[in-house]
Amino acid sequence: MKVLKLTKSKLKGNVMVPPSKSISHRAIICAALATGVSTIENIDYSDDINATIDAMRQLGAIIDKNEDKVVVKGIYREDIVTNLVRVIDCNESGSTLRFMVPISLLFEGITKFIGRGNLGKRPLETYFDIFKEQGIKYNHVENQLNMMVKGKLKPGEFSLPGNISSQFITGLLFTLPLLDGDSKITISTEIESKSYIDLTLSCMRSFGVEIKNNCYKEFIIKGNQKYVSRDYRVEGDYSQAAFYFAANALGCDIDIKDLNINSLQGDKEVIDILGRMGAKFYTYKDSIKCRVEDELTSTIIDASQCPDIIPVVTLVAAVSKGKTEIINAGRLRIKECDRLRAITNELNKIGAKIEEKEDGLIIEGVDELKGGLEVWSWKDHRIAMTLAIASTICKEPIVLVDYDCVAKSYPRFFEDFKMLGGNIDEWGMGE
Incomplete structure (x- = not known):
């Protein structure tokens, strides 16, 4: 104590x-999903940001931490070797957890999510519903973060209520443009935390991925897009x-x-x-x-x-x-x-x-x-x-x-x- x-x-x-923790999460993820090498400047190595860095490393990104910047070599490269069993330690970061669950479903194999504190009490039913619809295998322990997922996310139509955490929406927004097919996210109620969606879309746009936002009621997502490496300051x-x-x-x-x-x-x-x-x-x-x-x-x-x-x-x-x-x-x-x-x-x-x-x-x-x-x-x-x-x-x-x-x-x-x-x-x- x-x-x-x-x-x-x-x-x-x-x-x-x-630096903005919200933007740092997003910039590191976009850079890690890009082809090529990106430099993200003005990074503060808080526990939450370290959790996201380590999560993207588990999926194959090479991330070098310097004093106040990271150099990121993206996952989509010729020499990538993807682990078929991965453990992502989210620590106490809800953003890391909810962003990484759909991103992990871009890849073959099993991903285990662990964490601490109250993170296991954060609702994940929105993703569980998607898993059931798409036949993605998962198991979890009630009220603690100890979850395994296996399968690949498929493009399609996704309906989410707006009064849940925007982190679920952001996780899907990161992932769906990389799938082999178009997708749509429909928001069934008035959306909360619109600004976090704005930050996600802005950061993705900076890394070359475009999504059409129809007044926060639906998001139209073209598939087969690619994130493009760049230098970025938070x-x-x-x-x-x-x-x-x-x-x-x-x-x-x-x-x-x-x-x-x-x-x-x-x-x-x-x-x-x-x-x-x-x-x-x-x-x-x-x-x-x-x-x-x-x-x-x-x-x-x-x-x-x-x-x-x-x-x-x-x-x-x-x-x-x-x-x-x-x-x-x-x-x-x-x-x-x-x-x-x-x-x-x-x-x-x-x-x-x-x-x-x-x-x-x-x-x-x-x-x-x-x-x-x-x-x-x-x-x-x-x-x-x-x-x-x-x-x-x-x-x-x-x-x-x-x-x-x-x-x-x-x-x-x-x-x-x-x-x-x-x-x-x-x-x-x-x-």
Whole structure:
């Protein structure tokens, strides 16, 4: 168990946000499915990204990791030797799991998927239904990730509900253009997390694969396409920048660098949410920052398109005037932890007034957070980082347990936090 003591501080200075984890997954996969050699620049070797790199290696890609870039020699090459039995360790990465399941069905042989944490509780029925329709063999262990699949995916028509994770749709979008025949994905209900689909289609287009998107109701996919190698740079991650925007809304003074103001990332919604709550945003040549010049006020936050930023905007809402409601947030219950329960429990411990609903939160703003006790990350990177930002406004220090889970997406978070002036006492570190 690893522990940090965090004392009230004002973060100030410049920070380079990590590269987008969502885009990094997609660029590495597209490069690995391409012919030729690609270089992907601005890579941060978080646990999730390492899981995807290792997964593509299992399928035959040659990926050399350098300091902040990877060089990828694609799977479709003359000297490829495909293992007929493969083990893909997804660690705790839901993206790796759901992207790789259909991709693995491009190849002969058996693929075994394993993982840790709550990953085995993530629903996979959407794929199981496809397996049954196409005669693909599989077995799995309930509530843990220990699954084997054997068979090859066939082109055709696929019907998926829109209120499931977009990761299922992305996994099929990656795979279907490589099949020997055309396919169509029909979405039967209103689609959530459209921005993640946009990121997938944009990245695939950059690597030479085109898909027709009919207003997110259906995707028309020509078969026999090829991914083409290229050099690619990953932009900064708005889901990580959200922690610093939130810190600024709470009184810090941070210039946030390496963000694309025209990004397709859905987590850029943090700018609109905090703007409605009273933050003013300023764009400079190489950075963005925000500040609150009056007071923070309540709003209604729809989590359906930006679930990853909900824990940290909940923190801002906790000290905003009035009642904030977070809606359409049910999917947060099946992330690395039950994030609705986790953020409610931990922020309420330190003085917030949050009521948990089945698919959302009701937050009554308070004047201040007290701190003065132990809080737990629930071994979830976004809960840990949210609690660290909370410490900057707590009257008394907090003790954060299991902080090292930030390695899942932002391994250097606490280095950056300290560099910006965060008051960290490492007396409690160690097992």
